[in-house]
Amino acid sequence: KTPVVSTVRKPASKPMNYSLLISDLHLDPARPEHLAGLEALLDNHAGKADRLYVLGDLFEAWIGDDDDSPFNRQAIAAFRRFSDAGSELFFMHGNRDFLLGDQFADDCGGVLLDEGTVVDLYGTRALLMHGDSLCTEDHAYQQFRAMARDPQWQQGMLAKPLEERRALAQGMRMQSQGNNANKPENIMDVTPAEVVRVMEDAGVRHLIHGHTHRPAVHDVALKDGTGTRWVLGDWGELGWWIVADSDGLRLENWEIS
Ligand code: MN
Numbered sequence: 001k002t003p004v005v006s007t008v009r010k011p012a013s014k015p016m017n018y019s020l021l022i023s024d025l026h027l028d029p030a031r032p033e034h035l036a037g038l039e040a041l042l043d044n045h046a047g048k049a050d051r052l053y054v055l056g057d058l059f060e061a062w063i064g065d066d067d068d069s070p071f072n073r074q075a076i077a078a079f080r081r082f083s084d085a086g087s088e089l090f091f092m093h094g095n096r097d098f099l100l101g102d103q104f105a106d107d108c109g110g111v112l113l114d115e116g117t118v119v120d121l122y123g124t125r126a127l128l129m130h131g132d133s134l135c136t137e138d139h140a141y142q143q144f145r146a147m148a149r150d151p152q153w154q155q156g157m158l159a160k161p162l163e164e165r166r167a168l169a170q171g172m173r174m175q176s177q178g179n180n181a182n183k184p185e186n187i188m189d190v191t192p193a194e195v196v197r198v199m200e201d202a203g204v205r206h207l208i209h210g211h212t213h214r215p216a217v218h219d220v221a222l223k224d225g226t227g228t229r230w231v232l233g234d235w236g237e238l239g240w241w242i243v244a245d246s247d248g249l250r251l252e253n254w255e256i257s
Pocket of ligand 1: 024056057094095096130132210211212
């Protein structure tokens, strides 16, 4: 008996749908390789990735959507190519770019998400945060955060002339370089009890955040089982992302040339 050999190949499965999550690029004109890395990511995945989530500290400093520096315009143009190709784009504030506004998001063709948004990633429900609010032991920072997130304070800041804000941001950059504020050992880590609280409040098994510059995947003991805390890395010599698809989530890195 002749074995039946099918000559009809299965139809090519439709392209795998996936989304990407990144944070803490700390884009700065002083480090053009990170903007180049972002442009490569956006152009490689434009129209292919369903969604890109940027979970804060995209920029080392953001002094208002009216700052039309060539560097900012270059970043916005890259996001625009991505969204124009049909991929969706979401932004969350970090502790450095808390002045990112709707104008910026509109210019990029994206949407600003509230801190602590729950999304469905191909069947994995995940709570998205920048992560700074989880560092409750850093009392001085939490005080600054409360001030910097206050709409009245923000309005006052945005009302200052652009040149004055540029000078303020430059001062903050120099201070941050002096403090090595981006070095992980100088960023307080999350408070474990706060992680459990936000995950149980949101009713999720997965939390994704950045901010601490301690990329890792942690188990979290929740009331009803074990959850997972996914920590994105900051971009330095390596770039970091989480890829989400129907197989779940993966934290990956690559070398930034
Ligand atoms: Mn941060």
